[in-house]
Amino acid sequence: MFGSLGLPEILLLVLIIILIFGAKRLPDIGRGLGKGIQNFKKALKGKPDEIEGPNKGEEKEEKV
Known part of the structure; x- marks a missing residue:
């Protein structure tokens, strides 16, 4: 993401953010x-389990 940005550009962005929001x-x-990113990562990790969970239950019911 920051591969094309140099140090002056990053410093300028930080300065603008400080001016907008205040220190x-x-x-x-x-x-x-940070909390939002953590929740997003937890949700991504939880999705495959939720998707596989009901499918496994359906397969067991079909075998019976």
């Missing part, structure tokens, strides 16, 4: 973003 709100925003 006091940045920790809260970062914390919320």
Whole structure:
């Protein structure tokens, strides 16, 4: 994602973010973003289990 961005571009983005949100709100925003990413990853890990779970149950019922 940041492969094409150099240090000056990243610093400019950080400066703009600080100006928009303010330095006091940045920790809260970062914390919320981190929790959102964690929940998203947990949901992705949980999806295959949920998809496989009902299918396995249906196969057992069909065999009976």
